[in-house]
């Protein structure tokens with residue numbers, strides 16, 4: 001796999017860094033999640049696929065020293081704590097990069113390693129708010145709406161951090177040197193929304209929230225409820241696709257206001273909603289499947305793996321515990337990801353095995369155990 005042979009130490013975090021570690025593991029990296037001792041923490045990492053777990057108390061000297069030893073043989077360290085925590089543990093980048101100059105030291109935070117909020121707590125919604133993106137999300141006359149914790153935690157955090165790590169790994173093949181990856185979720189969310197910034201002068205966003213082309217303002221870029229209480233997603237932006245949407249709705253294009261007549265959008269949305277409410281989701285699929293009307297069923301998590309298109313591509317996979325989840329993406333033709341089918345690791349499940357692999361003797365391991373580290 002693309003990342004075979006890459007050794008990653010992922011210090012256990014809440015949600016973003018576990019996704020980063022899982023992506024690296026799915027594409028072949030050996031990921032060791034460094035957990036707090038089993039006695040004190042409940043495992044909340046639901047993205048533990050393909051990882052092994054080592055539990056060690058970093059707050060005590062020998063525990064931090066053990067992590068420093070592990071870092072000597074690691075390619076990547078991912079730390080999910082607020083700014084300054086690792087320095088407090090004596091595990092900051094100055095120390096670890098001094099001891100292993102090839103180490104890629106990834107720091108996944110909400111606000112970054114500098115700036116007045118660097119030491120503040122926060123969650124996805126806070127980062128999304130500070131990025132400016134949240135101000136653009138939500139329906140007309142409603143409060144801004146954060147789409148679960150997908151945009152800052154995962155897209156702007158876990159995925160962006162994994163990308164930074166992989167870029168640093170590639171750069172290291174030329175320079176032979178590691179570096180610090182300062183992944184701020186505020187900046188990650190802002191960066192992935194560059195389109196919002198760059199398209200300001202295209203007239204896409206110059207109306208209030210929820211009144212624009214792509215933010216539920218337009219009748220042809222919206223979801224509509226069907227007779228059976230499900231939904232259809234409509235994305236017929238271009239005139240040639242919009243024409244097929246209108247045909248599928250059995251409307252006469254010539255009798256409708258112009259597609260881009262903003263002032264008519266609210267009335268057109270009501271008309272479309274009334275029409276969509278007359279048929280079931282399955283009936284609308286029979287009308288629109290195979291056309292370029294850009295109309296698709298809004299599938300639940302229970303339905304996605306059964307949808308013909310997703311089945312044909314194998315877009316969703318099952319592990320040994322019969323749990324369904326998305327197949328890693330993107331699909332590399334020659335070296336695809338092979339996600340582990342095994343259950344996620346228990347906290348500390350592989351402590352001894354990992355320490356042995358990283359050069360600790362059985363006596364040293366016994367000592368760490370005896371000192372309850």
Ligand SMILES: C[C@H](CCC[C@H](C)C(=O)SCCNC(=O)CCNC(=O)[C@H](O)C(C)(C)COP(=O)(O)OP(=O)(O)OC[C@H]1O[C@@H](n2cnc3c(N)ncnc32)[C@H](O)[C@@H]1OP(=O)(O)O)[C@H]1CC[C@H]2[C@@H]3[C@H](O)C[C@@H]4C[C@H](O)CC[C@]4(C)[C@H]3C[C@H](O)[C@]12C
Pocket residue numbers: 011012013014015016034035036037041042044056057058059080081082085088089108109110111120121122123124125149153
């Ligand atoms: C599932 C819920 C989360 C959903 C995602 C949510 C929406 C997010 O946005 S997650 C993104 C959060 N932000 C970041 O990750 C940015 C960077 N990180 C931070 O800013 C901070 O880490 C923080 C704000 C997230 C948390 O701050 P905190 O003060 O807790 O920690 P830090 O300052 O970073 O310091 C870490 C300290 O830990 C010490 N440490 C670390 N490793 C070790 C070790 N191996 N040994 C010893 N010590 C270690 C380190 O030294 C630091 O110590 P000091 O502080 O003394 O310096 C989940 C959201 C809330 C969860 C629930 C909640 O936690 C309560 C229960 C907890 C229980 O254990 C499990 C069940 C819970 C109900 C739990 C369930 C879910 O996980 C949540 C709902």
